[in-house]
Amino acid sequence: MKQTPLHDLHLELGAKMVPFAGYEMPVHYPTGIIAEHLNVRTQAGLFDVSHMGQITVTGEDVPKWLETLLPTDIVGLKEGAQRYSFFTTESGGILDDLMVYRLLDEYCLLVNAANKDTDVAFLEENAIPGIQVTLKEDRALLALQGPQAAAALESIAVGATKLGFMQAAQIKVADQPCFVTRSGYTGEDGFEISIDQSFVSKLASTLLTLEGVTPAGLGARDTSRLEAGLCLHGNDIGPEFSPIEAGLQWAIPACRRSGGERAGGFPGAERILSEIEQGASRVRVGIRPKGKAPVRAHAPLLTPDGVHVGQTTSGGFGPSLSAPIAMAYVPASLSEAGGAFEAQVRNKTLSVTACDLPFVPHRYHR
Amino acid sequence: MTDLKFTAEHEWARLEGDVVTIGITDYAQDQLGELVYVELPETGIQISAGQEVVVIESVKAAGDIKSPVNGTIIEVNAALGDEPEKVNEDPTGEGWFYRVRVESTGDLDFLMDETAYQDLISSLD
Numbered sequence: 001m002k003q004t005p006l007h008d009l010h011l012e013l014g015a016k017m018v019p020f021a022g023y024e025m026p027v028h029y030p031t032g033i034i035a036e037h038l039n040v041r042t043q044a045g046l047f048d049v050s051h052m053g054q055i056t057v058t059g060e061d062v063p064k065w066l067e068t069l070l071p072t073d074i075v076g077l078k079e080g081a082q083r084y085s086f087f088t089t090e091s092g093g094i095l096d097d098l099m100v101y102r103l104l105d106e107y108c109l110l111v112n113a114a115n116k117d118t119d120v121a122f123l124e125e126n127a128i129p130g131i132q133v134t135l136k137e138d139r140a141l142l143a144l145q146g147p148q149a150a151a152a153l154e155s156i157a158v159g160a161t162k163l164g165f166m167q168a169a170q171i172k173v174a175d176q177p178c179f180v181t182r183s184g185y186t187g188e189d190g191f192e193i194s195i196d197q198s199f200v201s202k203l204a205s206t207l208l209t210l211e212g213v214t215p216a217g218l219g220a221r222d223t224s225r226l227e228a229g230l231c232l233h234g235n236d237i238g239p240e241f242s243p244i245e246a247g248l249q250w251a252i253p254a255c256r257r258s259g260g261e262r263a264g265g266f267p268g269a270e271r272i273l274s275e276i277e278q279g280a281s282r283v284r285v286g287i288r289p290k291g292k293a294p295v296r297a298h299a300p301l302l303t304p305d306g307v308h309v310g311q312t313t314s315g316g317f318g319p320s321l322s323a324p325i326a327m328a329y330v331p332a333s334l335s336e337a338g339g340a341f342e343a344q345v346r347n348k349t350l351s352v353t354a355c356d357l358p359f360v361p362h363r364y365h366r
Numbered sequence: 367m368t369d370l371k372f373t374a375e376h377e378w379a380r381l382e383g384d385v386v387t388i389g390i391t392d393y394a395q396d397q398l399g400e401l402v403y404v405e406l407p408e409t410g411i412q413i414s415a416g417q418e419v420v421v422i423e424s425v426k427a428a429g430d431i432k433s434p435v436n437g438t439i440i441e442v443n444a445a446l447g448d449e450p451e452k453v454n455e456d457p458t459g460e461g462w463f464y465r466v467r468v469e470s471t472g473d474l475d476f477l478m479d480e481t482a483y484q485d486l487i488s489s490l491d
Binding site for chain 2: 027223292293294296317324
């Protein structure tokens with residue numbers, strides 16, 4: 001089992017460690033998931049996300065080449081800009097979702113921990129001469145998320161608050177050069193800070209001394225992303241779901257759609273672009289159980305007259321709502337908010353309704 | 367020492383007369399994390415040892431609680447419907463699950479005393 005450079009700090013903080021994507025990671029600290037989640041929503045939570053893959057791509061023609069693998073506008077990506085994107089499969093599914101940003105002459109891809117080795121292999125297999133793909137295993141990653149994140153970070157990183165949502169910059173944080181982006185996976189304003197792993201422990205300790213900043217584990221990361229309606233790869237998205245089914249068409253700009261300057265040209269483009277025009281036959285929706293019992297992932301969904309029409313892909317308890325929440329795929333014809341379904345949980349059926357996402361409004365710094 | 371008896375599945379049982387009160391241990395609530403839902407059985411039903419009678423859901427996970435005894439459920443802790451967190455706060459007190467009238471108090475002879483249970487959980491850490 002691998003460890004992040006913050007392993008000792010997690011243990012000092014009293015974290016409960018669990019295996020996740022090949023790493024020993026903190027699922028929560030002694031305060032517990034609910035308190036950590038609420039701190040993210042009202043103050044600021046510090047997450048260790050060093051297990052994620054930080055990949056840099058350099059060389060000539062990187063933007064054009066990346067556009068053969070991503071349905072994103074990379075050619076037009078300005079220095080200091082970040083986009084949400086995904087590698088697509090030939091059949092139009094999602095191989096992995098990622099963040100891509102451009103800093104200096106590098107294109108930095110932030111990918112899921114569980115997929116980082118296959119993503120690097122995928123990039124290398126598809127590389128053209130002159131392209132270098134590097135998994136930056138010497139870098140750690142912290143996410144500082146919540147309404148007090150900006151004030152806290154600015155106190156040790158002058159200029160951090162000048163960043164807008166989905167912007168990136170090289171900024172000194174506590175005197176160490178870092179790649180900072182204003183983004184995250186909680187629905188809150190916040191930052192992700194990429195730093196050389198030999199300095200991350202000191203930086204994390206410094207951040208935890210700042211007003212309002214408390215540690216948050218993977219448990220609170222999952223509850224906050226679920227409330228924010230954000231997809232977890234391997235659950236809510238994957239090779240079996242297209243980006244349009246997942247409701248991620250907003251991440252595909254006009255220049256890559258039919259009729260655009262650089263339309264298509266990525267794996268699965270035919271299906272994906274046709275679904276943008278015609279709609280997908282099934283779509284991702286929010287699910288609100290009527291009672292208090294959580295409906296977790298992989299619960300079958302039936303219409304009130306008993307026809308099996310879909311299943312949940314994520315689900316649990318939303319601490320900000322103090323209620324169970326889930327996400328599911330259902331036929332597009334049944335996806336309207338308020339639609340009634342029955343979820344099968346342990347041989348019982350629970351009444352649930354479809355709803356719009358997110359469950360908790362995003363509060364990004366726009 | 368307490369008057370509680372324990373199962374290897376981290377339930378506790380307290381015998382008073384021919385009535386046994388059942389709950390989960392402090393170790394179990396700590397492992398599960400914050401409970402958000404407890405599904406209790408109906409009173410009046412007959413249960414046998416090993417039968418799943420309670421479902422608990424924490425923020426992290428769901429779990430089943432099997433009855434350690436045979437008997438008839440005579441009371442459930444309905445307060446857990448609104449306040450499942452009582453199980454975390456006071457697992458062997460206000461966080462009890464249900465009470466069973468047992469046919470034979472001998473069912474409890476199969477359970478561990480506190481010393482044996484403490485040995486078990488220290489072997490798990």
